[in-house]
Amino acid sequence: MARVLVTGSTGRIGKELVARLSKLPGFEVRAALHSVQKGEYLTKLGAHKLVKFDYKDPATWEPALNGVDVIYSASLDPLLEQHLKFCDFLGTKKSQIKQVVRISCMGADTNTACYNKDLHVSRPGAAIPLMLQHYWWGEEALIKNGLPVTVLRNNFFMNHLLKTDVESIEQEGWFSNPLGTSRNSFVCTNDIGEVAAKCIEEGPEKHANKFYDITGPEPQSMDEIAQDLGRALGKQIEYRPQSMVDFERDFGATRAAFFEYLCNGFYTRCSPDFYNVMGRRPTTYAEYLSTKGAAGETGIEELYQAN
Numbered sequence: 001m002a003r004v005l006v007t008g009s010t011g012r013i014g015k016e017l018v019a020r021l022s023k024l025p026g027f028e029v030r031a032a033l034h035s036v037q038k039g040e041y042l043t044k045l046g047a048h049k050l051v052k053f054d055y056k057d058p059a060t061w062e063p064a065l066n067g068v069d070v071i072y073s074a075s076l077d078p079l080l081e082q083h084l085k086f087c088d089f090l091g092t093k094k095s096q097i098k099q100v101v102r103i104s105c106m107g108a109d110t111n112t113a114c115y116n117k118d119l120h121v122s123r124p125g126a127a128i129p130l131m132l133q134h135y136w137w138g139e140e141a142l143i144k145n146g147l148p149v150t151v152l153r154n155n156f157f158m159n160h161l162l163k164t165d166v167e168s169i170e171q172e173g174w175f176s177n178p179l180g181t182s183r184n185s186f187v188c189t190n191d192i193g194e195v196a197a198k199c200i201e202e203g204p205e206k207h208a209n210k211f212y213d214i215t216g217p218e219p220q221s222m223d224e225i226a227q228d229l230g231r232a233l234g235k236q237i238e239y240r241p242q243s244m245v246d247f248e249r250d251f252g253a254t255r256a257a258f259f260e261y262l263c264n265g266f267y268t269r270c271s272p273d274f275y276n277v278m279g280r281r282p283t284t285y286a287e288y289l290s291t292k293g294a295a296g297e298t299g300i301e302e303l304y305q306a307n
Contacts, residue, residue, distance in 0.1 A: 002098075003028045003067050004200060007053060008074030009042055012159055012302070013103060016193025017072055019294035022046025024201055032064055045295055055082035061089055068096070070200055073142070074103040077254075080134050084141045091145030099204040100142055101150045101196050106267060108135035108153055111143070112211050122264035129257040139211075148208035150199045155187040155215040155267050156258075158288050159302045161225070164251065166304060174238040175226070178247045178259055183219030184267045188283040190293035191216075195277050213271035217282045225285060232289040232300055 004021060008014040009031035022029045023046060031042040032053035039050040053064040055075060065071075071090070075083040090097060107128065109115045117133055120126035127133075135153075142149045165175035192214055199207040220228075222239040230237035244263075248256035261267060274282045283291070289299040297305075 001026060001028055002069045003030060004070040005030045005032055005064060005068045006072045007032045009033055011074060012189040013193045014074060015045060015295045016190050016293050017196050018042055018047050019045040020193060020197040021200060055079045055086060061086060065093060070099045071097060072101050072196060077131060077134055080138060083138055087141035087145050090147055094146050097147060099150060099208060100147050101199055102139055102142060104139055104151050104153045105132060105135040106153045106155050106213050107132040108139055110136045121266050129261060131254055131258050148204045150207040151211045152192055152195060153211060153213050154192055155185050156262060158186045158188050158285055158299060161186060162303060173236055174240050176240040176242040178242050178244045179222050179262055180241050181221050182263045183221050184262050185215040185219045185270045186285060187214055187216050188288040191274060191282050195274060198277055212273040214274050215271045217270060217284055219268045220285060228286040228289060
């Protein structure tokens with residue numbers, strides 16, 4: 001019996017992983033969360049145990065890892081410092097931990113490509129977005145501690161694309177951002193959860209020291225996204241272009257810097273890695289909107305939720 005600790009179990013990918021992995025024989029799924037009292041829905045999804053875990057509270061790390069063989073590692077960017085310390089802690093458990101599956105981002109390519117963090121793709125004299133550097137740091141800390149890692153470097157999430165536009169979509173039928181005619185192969189988080197489950201199922205013998213770029217199956221513009229969303233909602237949805245200056249004013253420099261990379265072609269390509277792991281093409285945006293994942297929700301339902 002392999003015991004798997006799922007950090008970030010309340011997130012989109014985490015709960016999809018819980019739902020999928022718990023159905024496989026030979027795995028005990030432990031859902032890690034701040035308050036186990038609020039994890040009943042994870043038990044309903046199939047989690048065998050709920051364990052208290054907090055990146056900001058090292059006292060929770062040892063009990064959460066008791067008997068654990070595999071870790072699904074996910075953390076928000078503001079918790080980078082705590083994640084790095086947790087990686088050092090995991091380094092003391094190398095004889096115990098057989099595999100770490102880490103969620104990352106396309107663009108954290110430092111070890112797998114000729115990659116210069118000081119060379120922006122499209123703006124002379126600028127460095128790559130700091131957020132992308134952070135994703136690499138999150139990977140690097142696991143590698144430096146000698147842990148067998150499988151890294152899923154994902155494109156921009158489909159469910160994050162319009163999360164700040166819910167009110168205008170619902171009430172007035174439009175959304176706005178600076179992406180315009182730029183095409184990006186946005187990825188379905190259900191697909192990421194499916195790949196994570198497969199990598200854990202097949203184990204480190206096949207997937208240790210592997211770095212997979214997970215994307216959608218087609219690059220889409222905002223007008224095409226609007227058309228897919230309109231069909232799913234049964235009403236007309238309009239895309240309204242927004243300047244990067246206004247976008248940065250509304251959402252801050254960090255998000256704007258990442259969206260600049262979504263505008264310059266960096267995230268256009270479609271990777272074969274999902275197919276190579278799963279044996280099928282990834283989920284389209286239209287399919288994501290109308291199809292329930294293993295955790296039981298469609299993309300439309302996710303649109304009206306907070307995370």
